[in-house]
Structures are given as C-alpha cells and as structure tokens.
Amino acid sequence: EKGGWSSFMAKEISEEPEAVAKTILGRVDDRGTVTIPELDGLDELFLDIDRIVVIACGTASYAGAVGKYAIEKWAKVPVDVELSHEFRYREPVITPRTLVISISQSGETMDTLMAVKFARESGARTVSICNTQGATIPRESDAVVYTHAGPEVAVASTKAFVAQITALYLLALHVARVRGALSAEVIAEQAAELQAIPDKIAAVLENNDTIEQLAHWMADTRAVLFLGRHVGFPIAMEGALKLKELAYIHAEGFAAGELKHGPIALIEPGQPVFVVVPSPRGAQTIHSKVVSNIEEIRARGARIIAIAEEGDVAVLPSADEVIRIPLAGPLFEPLLSVVPLQVFAMALASAKGLDVDQPRNLAKSVTVE
Numbered sequence: 001e002k003g004g005w006s007s008f009m010a011k012e013i014s015e016e017p018e019a020v021a022k023t024i025l026g027r028v029d030d031r032g033t034v035t036i037p038e039l040d041g042l043d044e045l046f047l048d049i050d051r052i053v054v055i056a057c058g059t060a061s062y063a064g065a066v067g068k069y070a071i072e073k074w075a076k077v078p079v080d081v082e083l084s085h086e087f088r089y090r091e092p093v094i095t096p097r098t099l100v101i102s103i104s105q106s107g108e109t110m111d112t113l114m115a116v117k118f119a120r121e122s123g124a125r126t127v128s129i130c131n132t133q134g135a136t137i138p139r140e141s142d143a144v145v146y147t148h149a150g151p152e153v154a155v156a157s158t159k160a161f162v163a164q165i166t167a168l169y170l171l172a173l174h175v176a177r178v179r180g181a182l183s184a185e186v187i188a189e190q191a192a193e194l195q196a197i198p199d200k201i202a203a204v205l206e207n208n209d210t211i212e213q214l215a216h217w218m219a220d221t222r223a224v225l226f227l228g229r230h231v232g233f234p235i236a237m238e239g240a241l242k243l244k245e246l247a248y249i250h251a252e253g254f255a256a257g258e259l260k261h262g263p264i265a266l267i268e269p270g271q272p273v274f275v276v277v278p279s280p281r282g283a284q285t286i287h288s289k290v291v292s293n294i295e296e297i298r299a300r301g302a303r304i305i306a307i308a309e310e311g312d313v314a315v316l317p318s319a320d321e322v323i324r325i326p327l328a329g330p331l332f333e334p335l336l337s338v339v340p341l342q343v344f345a346m347a348l349a350s351a352k353g354l355d356v357d358q359p360r361n362l363a364k365s366v367t368v369e
C-alpha cells in the first residue's frame, strides 16, 4: 500500500535509507569484516577468476557501471559491464575463469535471463544480484546475493538501484578479502563508509524543496542534459533515463570529459544541464576538470544545476542552482547524488500531471526479449 504517499515511487524513494541498511545487514560484522553468507564456499572460485563481466539492462546496468569502479579498485579484478541483450548476440570471450554477475531487480527480465543461461552454457560461473526471492534468474545462477530493498511497485526503479550498488560494493569487499587485495583495516574503513550511507540519504531527502521547485519551473522544458565523471558518469545516465521514462522529456547523459568531443555543440542559451560534481576531497584533477566543464558550458549560456558536496564553493560562481549532498568517500557519492535526480524526474512528471507509477509503454518486468 502507498500509505500516506502520493505515489508508490514517492514512498519507495523515502525507503532508500532502509533499502541500503537492510542490504548491509548480516554482511558486515563488529570488526568491519565483510562476509556475504550466501557466497560461503566460493572462495576458490573468487581466487581463480581473472575477469568479471556484469550483465544487466536499464537502471540495473547503471548500478553495474558504478560497481565496476569499486570492484576494480578494491578486488583488483578487471570488470566489463555489458547490456544483457548485447552480450548474448556476439561471440564474447568466456572462459572458466570468467565470473558473470547479473543484476536484476525483478529477477525475471528475459534479456538478462537468456544472457545468464548463455554465460553458463559457455562455461562461466554466475552470481546474480536480485531483489525478488526465488525469482528465475537466481535459480539459474550458481549463487545469489539478494538486495533487501523490499517489493518495488513503481515501474521506474529507485530504491532497488541504491540497494544494487550496495550489494555490488559488499561483493567487491568480500572478493577483496578472499583475494587478499585489501587489508582488513581498509575493508573496515570502506564498510564503515557504507554503513553511514542510510543516514546521509535520509539527510538528502530532507532537503528536497529546491529540487521540487526547480521541477515545477521546468515543466515546459524540452530537453535536459546530464553530465558526470568517474562514478558520477553512470549517475548522469541514470538521471537522464529517469527523466525520459517518467516525464517523457528528451534527456541525455554524458561523460563530462566527452563534452569537447561533440556534445558541447548542443549547448545554447537556456539549455538546462545537471552536473554531478565529484568531491574536491577526492581526485583533485577530476573535480577541477568538471568545474572547468561547468565554466565552459556556462560561457555558452547553459543553465546549470550542480549536485555538489557540502562546502564545495568552486561550483558557486557558475552554477545557477546547487543541490548539496553530505560528505562521503568518493566511491560512495553515487548513493547520494542519484537521489535528487530521482526526485527531480518524479516531481517534473507530477508537475506535468503524469502518472509517475505507471509511465506509458513500460512494464515493471520485461519478460520478452
């Protein structure tokens, strides 16, 4: 039931802190050791793999794209992220040392199911990340790591997305421990960062007024662009997808570094651009490069809405609006920066009088290829 909420989507976004907390539950102990009980007995497999391929569709694929940064940094295993329907219809190189991780909220997406079966038949080992107990994809996989976001009713995925990133981060830390790729101390530090996320998401959700007002002002907008870099890049893609599917507005996400390679030609006076700004406490060069991107598009008249960490003053001179997120380790920012983008798409769709739970032409679970 919707409870007091205007839509399932509004309710499900409000449940994001819980979705992350429940996904962490029972997987991090008092000393900060990360152990996913469902992966018990797979140590040899994790020691043996030389490559990970993540397969998923839509929003789940963007969770996978965020996860790649964490798996490579912590577990030090190379990762490719592929759309399920593209993976299957070519001749990907799969060996017994390939681990295929599928991500699916429903666990029934036909494109992903067929890709998992194909991966197994080709000799890969398979782990599924899924939000639905007993669904088909986990049954077809060697192991499953459940996300515990609770049932997601709105067609557009929100709380499952943050739970998927959480599960991927736990998986990355689990594999890093097994492979000895990180010290126990560093694993504990990262686990503590993850455990702090639910309260930080709750803080973001308390500050929705600016983004909701902005959505009302922008109800007539015809096109919106989203820029991000590093883990902010898949978040830009996800922000654009949410706006397309909910508000039927043409939206595109870009890697900020690609701007000068083409997309900057789209910038004309008044063009709204959301920019997911990396923390200035992380890689300095990335932060300053994104700030330069903001200045470049500002000079061409773009209307800039920056999603930036508290206290980042570098964005102030050029951004028209700044949406603040609490401080978090660089890899953890996506779990916070995606929230205002979800709220924006929902509020804009509502301002246009659209049904945010049931966007046109879409089904919650896509069971045909």
Ligand code: F6R
Binding pocket: 057, 058, 059, 060, 061, 103, 104, 105, 106, 107, 108, 109, 112, 155, 156, 157, 158, 241, 242, 245, 364, 365, 366
């Ligand atoms: C977007 C959305 C879709 C799904 C995709 C995969 O809001 O919900 O892009 O993420 O269809 O669905 P699952 O995760 O059920 O495999």
